[in-house]
Amino acid sequence: MKYQLIIFDWDGTVMDSVARIVSSMQACALDCNLTVPTATAVRDIIGLSLYKALPILFDGLTEQDEVALLAAYRRHYLELNTTPSPLFAGAGELIKSLHQDGYQLAVATGKQRVGLDRVLAQTQLGSYFHALRGADQALSKPDPLMLEQILAELQLSPADAVMVGDSSYDLAMAKAIGMDRIGVTYGVHDATTLSQHTPIALIDDIRHLRDWL
CATH class of the missing domain: 3.40.50.1000 (HAD superfamily/HAD-like)
Known part of the structure; x- marks a missing residue:
């Protein structure tokens, strides 16, 4: 060994779980009136912490924006998104x-x-x-x-x-x-x-x- x-x-x-992460991130962008990132862009940040990923996906975020995005993402990923993640x-x-x-x-x-x-x-x-x-x-x-x-x-x-x-x-x-x-x-x-x-x-x-x- x-x-x-x-x-x-x-x-x-x-x-x-990649498809669920991508669709949840895109949905939370819509909730927060931000430009929806492409699936490729979201896939590329998977593996990073959300705190490091969000500024890569969305330009010019304020601290308040980040708080709102994090809350929206967690709501979609945990509660609203029905994409299977086996x-x-x-x-x-x-x-x-x-x-x-x-x-x-x-x-x-x-x-x-x-x-x-x-x-x-x-x-x-x-x-x-x-x-x-x-x-x-x-x-x-x-x-x-x-x-x-x-x-x-x-x-x-x-x-x-x-x-x-x-x-x-x-x-x-x-x-x-x-x-x-x-x-x-x-x-x-x-x-x-x-x-x-x-x-x-x-x-x-x-x-x-x-x-x-």
Whole structure:
């Protein structure tokens, strides 16, 4: 076993939630009388914290604008948007089997911690993870702080772990501390974009992760 720890991003890596995020962001822009961002623009910020993403999507925001946008986004994503956001095929089974095989597992996500806790409860996967970090517990990706916090909590080094994610932000934060990284190509960034961060592998199905471990 080369790695002791596998760290997963969540949205676009474990959960097929990209379409729901995009449509929720576009709907909240309408609510706040702002120019609606394109689907491509929204996809490109998935993985960042909302506080870092909003100024990229919308120019000239005031603090009051940001508060209104955040409230509108959460209302749409949690209450109004009916777009399904299931786990990717095989993701739940993979996580359970990796846990059974003795790997330590963690999540490093652009979601806030309360949102991560919610989906872990809904999917009944929370008990399989040894460490969790949301966007409000560290600096936003691609800063590597959340990875450093996870390693410190589990008393491991970057060489003991591998990061699995669908965005350039996931791979860049792992690269910043010399951690191996695997890109998944079915999420927000394509293989060409992910390749810029020298992953050890690119996979087009989460179930293929086992082939690289």
